[in-house]
Amino acid sequence: MNRHLRHPDRAGTPPRGRRSAAALLAAALLLGASACGGRATTHHKPGTSHEQATGSNGRLLTADDGSGNRLRQVDAQGAPEVTVAARPDSEDGWNVHLAVRNFRFTPDSVGGAALLGRGHARLFLDDHPLARVYGTWFHLPKSLLRTAGGGTRLTARLYADDHTAWAVGSAPVQATTTLGGATSTAPAPTLGTTVEISVHDGRVSPAPGRTEVRKGRTVRLEVRSDRDDTLHVHGYDKEARLPAGRTVTLTFTADRTGLFEVETHESGLLLTQLVVR
Amino acid sequence: MTALDDSGAVSVLAHGIGAQHDLPLSPFYAFAGAFAALFVSFLALGLLWSASRFRGDRAGRPLPAAVQRAADARPTTRIVVRALGLAAALLVVLYLVLGPADPERNPAPGAVYVLLWVGLVPASLLFGPVWRLLNPLRTLHLLVCRALARDPAAGRPLPPRLGTWPAAAGLLAFTWLELVAPDPASSTALLLFLALYSAAQLAGGALYGARWFDRADAFEVYSGLLARLSPLGRRPADRRLVLRSPFNGLDATPQLPGLVATVCVMLGSTAYDGFSDAPSWITTVQTSALGRTTTATLGLLAAVALVAALYALCAGATRLLSGQLPHPLTAFAHSLVPIALGYLVAHYFTLFVTEGPRTVMVALGTDNPASPGPPLGPGGVATLQVLAIVLGHVLGVVAAHDRSVRLFPPGRAVAGQLPLLVLMVAYTIGGLALLIA
Numbered sequence: 001m002n003r004h005l006r007h008p009d010r011a012g013t014p015p016r017g018r019r020s021a022a023a024l025l026a027a028a029l030l031l032g033a034s035a036c037g038g039r040a041t042t043h044h045k046p047g048t049s050h051e052q053a054t055g056s057n058g059r060l061l062t063a064d065d066g067s068g069n070r071l072r073q074v075d076a077q078g079a080p081e082v083t084v085a086a087r088p089d090s091e092d093g094w095n096v097h098l099a100v101r102n103f104r105f106t107p108d109s110v111g112g113a114a115l116l117g118r119g120h121a122r123l124f125l126d127d128h129p130l131a132r133v134y135g136t137w138f139h140l141p142k143s144l145l146r147t148a149g150g151g152t153r154l155t156a157r158l159y160a161d162d163h164t165a166w167a168v169g170s171a172p173v174q175a176t177t178t179l180g181g182a183t184s185t186a187p188a189p190t191l192g193t194t195v196e197i198s199v200h201d202g203r204v205s206p207a208p209g210r211t212e213v214r215k216g217r218t219v220r221l222e223v224r225s226d227r228d229d230t231l232h233v234h235g236y237d238k239e240a241r242l243p244a245g246r247t248v249t250l251t252f253t254a255d256r257t258g259l260f261e262v263e264t265h266e267s268g269l270l271l272t273q274l275v276v277r
Numbered sequence: 278m279t280a281l282d283d284s285g286a287v288s289v290l291a292h293g294i295g296a297q298h299d300l301p302l303s304p305f306y307a308f309a310g311a312f313a314a315l316f317v318s319f320l321a322l323g324l325l326w327s328a329s330r331f332r333g334d335r336a337g338r339p340l341p342a343a344v345q346r347a348a349d350a351r352p353t354t355r356i357v358v359r360a361l362g363l364a365a366a367l368l369v370v371l372y373l374v375l376g377p378a379d380p381e382r383n384p385a386p387g388a389v390y391v392l393l394w395v396g397l398v399p400a401s402l403l404f405g406p407v408w409r410l411l412n413p414l415r416t417l418h419l420l421v422c423r424a425l426a427r428d429p430a431a432g433r434p435l436p437p438r439l440g441t442w443p444a445a446a447g448l449l450a451f452t453w454l455e456l457v458a459p460d461p462a463s464s465t466a467l468l469l470f471l472a473l474y475s476a477a478q479l480a481g482g483a484l485y486g487a488r489w490f491d492r493a494d495a496f497e498v499y500s501g502l503l504a505r506l507s508p509l510g511r512r513p514a515d516r517r518l519v520l521r522s523p524f525n526g527l528d529a530t531p532q533l534p535g536l537v538a539t540v541c542v543m544l545g546s547t548a549y550d551g552f553s554d555a556p557s558w559i560t561t562v563q564t565s566a567l568g569r570t571t572t573a574t575l576g577l578l579a580a581v582a583l584v585a586a587l588y589a590l591c592a593g594a595t596r597l598l599s600g601q602l603p604h605p606l607t608a609f610a611h612s613l614v615p616i617a618l619g620y621l622v623a624h625y626f627t628l629f630v631t632e633g634p635r636t637v638m639v640a641l642g643t644d645n646p647a648s649p650g651p652p653l654g655p656g657g658v659a660t661l662q663v664l665a666i667v668l669g670h671v672l673g674v675v676a677a678h679d680r681s682v683r684l685f686p687p688g689r690a691v692a693g694q695l696p697l698l699v700l701m702v703a704y705t706i707g708g709l710a711l712l713i714a
Contacts, residue, residue: 203564208556210301257655259298259554270559275300277655 057116057160061170065157067129071167072114072160078102079168080117084156084175086140092220092249093141094179096123098133098156106161107134114160121158125179126151142222143247145179152179192218192251197271199225199264210273213254219274221250221262230265233274239265298554299627300655302662302712310663314670314705318698321674322691329683331676333529337512337519345518355410359419362411368640370471373464380462381645387636389467390455395629397496398621401503405510408500414475415490415497418482432486440492440534443481445542447474447495449581452546456553457573498539502614505530506672523615527676530611537588537606540613544704545581547620551711552580584704588613591700599685599693608684609697612677616701619669620708623662627651662712670705674698 058074065071074080080103086094098121106118123130123138125148131138133156145151157174158166166173193213198205213219223231229242231250235258240250242264254276262271339345348354365388372385380386400407409415422429454461454470461467474495481489490497504510506523530536552558558576565572592605631648638646653661681694 204560207560208563210556256650257300258651259300261298269563270556273554273556277300 057114058166060164061167063170065165065172066127069159070164071170071172072164073167073170074116076168078117080119080158080166080173082121082156082158082173082175084154084177086154086177086179089139091251093139093143093145094154096133096138096140096154096156098136098138098175100136100158103158105134105136109161110134111163112161114162114164119158119160119166121156124155124157125149126153127155130154141249143249146247154179192220194220194222195262195272196222197224197262199223199227199229199267199269199271201226202267202269204269204271208270208272210259210275213274213276215254215257215276217254219252219254221271223248223250223271225264225267227267229267231262231271232265233260233262235260299658299662299712302659302709304713306659306663307709307713310667310709311706313667315702317667317671318674318702321671321678322694322698325675325678327682327687327690329679331522331524331528331679333525334513336525337510337517337521339512340518340520348518358410359416363413363416365411366413370468372640373468373471376464378464379645382639383464384636384640385464386462386467387632387639389471390461391629391632391636393496394451394455395621395625396633397500398503398618398625399629401500402507402618403509404504405507406497406501406504408494408496409491412490412494412497414478414482414494415487418479418487418490422487429487432482432484432489435485435488435492438534440536441498441539442535443493444495444498445535445538447477447493448499448539448542449546449577450474451495452542452549453574453577456546456550457570457577459570492533499543502530502539502543503618505611505614506618523672524676524679527611527614527672528679530614532604532607532610534607537585537610540610540617541585541588542581543617544613544620545584546577547617547624548584548707548711549577549580550624551620551708552576587700587703591696594696595693598696599689609677609680612673612680612697612701613704615669615672615676616666616704616708617669619666619705622665622669623708623712626661626665627653627658663709666705666708666712670701673701677701 058072061071061073063071081101082103083099084096085099086096089095100121102117104118105120106115107120109115109118110120121133123133123140125145128148128151130140130144130148140154153176155174155176157172160166193211195211211219221231221233223240223242224245224247225242226244228244231240231242231248232238233250233252235256236252236254238250238252240248242248254274257276260274260276262274263269264271369385369388372383372388376383376385397408419429450470451474454466458466478490478494481493491501492498505526507526508520508523510519510521510526510529511517512519553562553573553576562569562572562576567575588610589606592609595609596605631651635646635648651658677694677697681697682690685693
């Protein structure tokens with residue numbers, strides 16, 4: 001925890017004077033564009049095309065952020081700042097918190113022109129893009145981590161509305177934290193049983209077997225199917241959609257004893273049997 | 278048949294119905310059961326009587342005349358029970374045709390697989406061959422005969438070699454539907470089966486008269502065999518209702534052709550039911566190149582064939598050891614009925630006490646109710662399962678012992694029953710092993 005986390009609202013709001021100036025500037029730009037430019041040639045409002053706008057906010061550098069978005073350099077004084085913290089969730093994955101300074105999340109105007117101190121954040125896992133974030137809190141499910149290929153280094157980087165990355169001194173404004181390590185051994189997962197199953201071409205791997213579960217413990221089923229399907233736990237009547245190629249996690253508490261079958265509905269495959277004693 | 282596998286059918290690889298299975302038996306219970314079975318077997322060999330004691334049909338203590346009158350009262354009891362059977366059957370058919378397609382919300386599958394199929398076991402054990410009275414097909418045949426002013430008993434004589442073979446085939450077809458068919462709880466599957474089964478039975482009834490149902494109706498024969506173990510029976514000589522020892526009832530089992538087949542289907546299908554829960558078998562079925570339904574059908578047939586082959590082997594050995602026997606195959610078939618009963622209780626007790634009330638709740642209008650929790654804890658169920666199997670074994674051993682001292686000359690009686698004893702121990706240990714699997 002750093003000091004920004006304690007005052008997220010204040011930290012996220014730029015100074016009042018700068019804010020109104022920026023708003024006036026934006027209004028002037030919009031008015032000017034619509035007054036002089038006549039009809040726009042596309043359905044996009046002026047300044048909202050897919051091209052990276054070269055607004056007067058900062059200086060576009062030729063360098064990019066590593067994934068094709070150019071950097072937008074601003075003065076260190078009053079530049080956006082970010083710190084990131086992640087803590088394990090009791091059920092699944094991580095809760096990620098971004099603390100920002102001199103920055104506001106503006107999901108409404110994404111795709112528009114870059115305005116200083118506004119935009120969104122992006123999360124990267126070992127430099128692979130993970131998600132775009134429009135707020136300070138974000139739940140990061142394990143399935144998403146797996147889809148991204150796994151990793152432990154979580155980076156949050158701030159972007160302007162036109163998808164250029166804010167930068168100070170030629171380096172993007174970003175913060176990095178490590179997933180796992182000492183904080184990942186949360187008490188909840190150790191009490192439960194995790195079963196990972198994948199279905200490919202009508203074949204279940206690992207081959208259907210029995211999973212012993214102590215009554216009252218948490219069962220986490222992490223299932224990945226190569227076709228759209230429905231996951232069903234008999235007896236507990238838990239169901240989850242299984243979109244093709246995505247890992248779906250179904251978590252529940254095994255509160256009844258017995259032998260219960262976990263299966264897919266469309267393909268009618270038995271995945272495993274839960275032996276709850 | 279394999280084409281059905283791709284139709285998106287809800288997979289029900291085990292029972293036709295029911296969401297929960299019993300826990301696998303812990304080896305402790307299984308070993309305790311196996312030792313008890315072995316111990317009792319050899320104790321029986323050494324200590325039991327050396328001259329036959331069971332008197333079959335002639336035994337029994339008559340019930341008071343008032344009870345007999347109430348049970349036999351034609352206008353009230355018997356007609357009311359027949360009407361109830363017919364009304365229940367009509368209700369099931371109506372639910373199948375008009376009811377919701379979701380088996381969770383339609384009471385018909387539960388009525389067939391739980392209330393009828395499993396419920397016949399306790400009903401027959403308590404009250405005797407109840408399906409003979411409840412059987413809607415028999416009642417239908419009776420009504421049509423009345424309407425045509427025909428004697429229901431009129432018809433060609435049954436071929437003597439037919440025996441209960443049609444019933445064995447009917448049982449196999451029903452257990453195939455329950456345990457193997459791709460979607461046994463669907464209305465389509467049940468309606469198709471019931472239509473075919475009823476058509477065959479009614480045709481037989483029209484041809485041979487009401488006696489056809491005695492021999493050929495799968496559920497009547499099933500209920501009748503289990504009713505052999507009921508303390509309540511009817512003495513053929515004077516038609517009196519009597520209280521009798523189950524051993525005497527069992528001893529009076531008619532030795533018809535097809536009896537062995539019927540008992541082997543009962544044992545084999547229940548064994549397959551246990552076996553089909555094992556993950557290794559499910560993997561085999563799911564990955565087989567033959568398709569699921571074909572593989573599972575082969576599995577069911579193999580289970581029945583294995584039970585039958587072991588029995589035939591045992592009958593051959595008995596004949597080798599003890600010389601001539603009038604009907605070596607059927608002479609001891611009755612002693613397998615208690616073993617089959619043990620299998621049935623062990624496999625279906627939980628299903629009956631959880632899904633039975635649930636079916637009734639659905640029929641009474643509750644939308645998709647939760648099953649009531651099992652009345653016994655895991656330890657209780659395991660004890661009950663082992664007790665049922667071992668008790669069935671003991672009853673079987675005693676019945677076989679009495680039969681062998683009657684059939685064999687005194688010097689050969691002990692040796693003569695050895696193969697059967699080995700067979701029963703094999704069935705019992707097999708049954709316990711299936712509960713561990």
